[in-house]
Amino acid sequence: MTTPLPPAAALRRIAFLLERAREPTHRVAAFRTAAAVVDTIGPEELDRRIRTRTLTDLRGIGPKTGAAIVQAHAGEVPEYLARLEEAHAELVPLADDVAEFRATLRGDLHTHSDWSDGGSPIREMAEAAIALGHEYMALTDHSPRLTVANGLSAERLERQLEVVAGLNEELRPFRILTGIECDIHLDGSLDQTDELLDRLDVVVASVHSDLRAESAAMTERMLAAVGNPHTDVLGHCTGRLLIPREQREGRRQRPRPESAFDAEAVFSACVEHGTAVEINSRPERLDPPLRLLALAVEFGCTFAIDTDAHAPGQLDWQGNGCERAVETGVDPDRVVNSWPVDELLGWTGR
Ligand SMILES: [Zn+2]
Numbered sequence: 001m002t003t004p005l006p007p008a009a010a011l012r013r014i015a016f017l018l019e020r021a022r023e024p025t026h027r028v029a030a031f032r033t034a035a036a037v038v039d040t041i042g043p044e045e046l047d048r049r050i051r052t053r054t055l056t057d058l059r060g061i062g063p064k065t066g067a068a069i070v071q072a073h074a075g076e077v078p079e080y081l082a083r084l085e086e087a088h089a090e091l092v093p094l095a096d097d098v099a100e101f102r103a104t105l106r107g108d109l110h111t112h113s114d115w116s117d118g119g120s121p122i123r124e125m126a127e128a129a130i131a132l133g134h135e136y137m138a139l140t141d142h143s144p145r146l147t148v149a150n151g152l153s154a155e156r157l158e159r160q161l162e163v164v165a166g167l168n169e170e171l172r173p174f175r176i177l178t179g180i181e182c183d184i185h186l187d188g189s190l191d192q193t194d195e196l197l198d199r200l201d202v203v204v205a206s207v208h209s210d211l212r213a214e215s216a217a218m219t220e221r222m223l224a225a226v227g228n229p230h231t232d233v234l235g236h237c238t239g240r241l242l243i244p245r246e247q248r249e250g251r252r253q254r255p256r257p258e259s260a261f262d263a264e265a266v267f268s269a270c271v272e273h274g275t276a277v278e279i280n281s282r283p284e285r286l287d288p289p290l291r292l293l294a295l296a297v298e299f300g301c302t303f304a305i306d307t308d309a310h311a312p313g314q315l316d317w318q319g320n321g322c323e324r325a326v327e328t329g330v331d332p333d334r335v336v337n338s339w340p341v342d343e344l345l346g347w348t349g350r
């Protein structure tokens with residue numbers, strides 16, 4: 001991307017590329033904050049601030065972000081952005097067959113905003129999805145029980161539905177699909193009211209607790225969730241974590257092995273009930289593992305290749321899932337998020 005962008009867009013692009021390069025979050029946040037400041041003050045005030053060299057007097061704008069604003073305002077590509085774009089272009093590209101597979105995807109069915117444990121407002125997530133060429137994005141913030149991830153109560157989810165409806169008016173033809181990443185309780189029931197689950201476009205059901213349970217109990221729990229008529233996608237089925245990860249408030253999670261369950265029983269239930277198996281693209285998850293993914297392919301499952309993004313730059317992680325889909329021979333037509341939105345909603349409303 002070498003065309004000059006308006007200042008706020010240039011700052012957001014910088015944040016996006018920094019995040020992709022896994023730069024520290026405070027550096028990414030500095031550019032997002034500055035973009036929000038530029039949005040707030042409006043073009044005339046921005047113009048005046050630049051003329052009078054008082055830009056950095058504004059709270060949230062420092063020397064680096066200020067320089068990028070001045071250059072973008074002058075119709076140039078900010079130096080900082082140009083350097084990032086150059087480094088970005090040198091990243092190893094996806095193999096041709098993987099890139100081709102990825103190009104069939106129209107959206108993402110598992111994303112989080114700052115309403116639960118994501119780092120960014122819904123709008124920023126949607127704008128990043130649009131920038132990636134997506135047609136839709138299911139917003140799937142956590143359910144009430146997951147208090148560590150600021151899960152949404154029924155009341156907050158109701159409010160979120162109103163916010164999403166408003167954003168959809170503005171962002172058309174892009175579509176934010178309403179949704180939830182719903183905890184699967186120990187007894188296999190879902191952690192939200194039937195009435196709300198019924199109103200949502202996409203329900204991803206995931207196990208987040210008691211991951212070390214015995215295989216028989218875990219299998220029962222997963223079978224109940226997969227067979228629940230509200231469930232559309234079975235999220236990160238084994239729950240494994242390959243590398244440690246940072247969470248909110250400095251919490252750190254250690255790697256953990258796969259949960260034990262009868263994968264044949266669970267995958268055949270997925271086929272029976274038309275529930276898609278998620279191919280989770282997060283680098284620390286890459287779930288299911290290849291041997292289970294191959295098994296799901298053999299059983300004839302449908303799939304959703306999702307990023308589980310908690311920040312806008314992470315929406316770009318679908319290549320990870322596509323690599324694994326290609327490796328295990330997933331048919332792109334069996335990937336629900338390669339379907340046009342109407343077809344997708346026909347399936348989720350089944
Ligand atoms: Zn999850």
Ligand SMILES: [Zn+2]
Pocket residue numbers: 110112181308
């Ligand atoms: Zn998630």
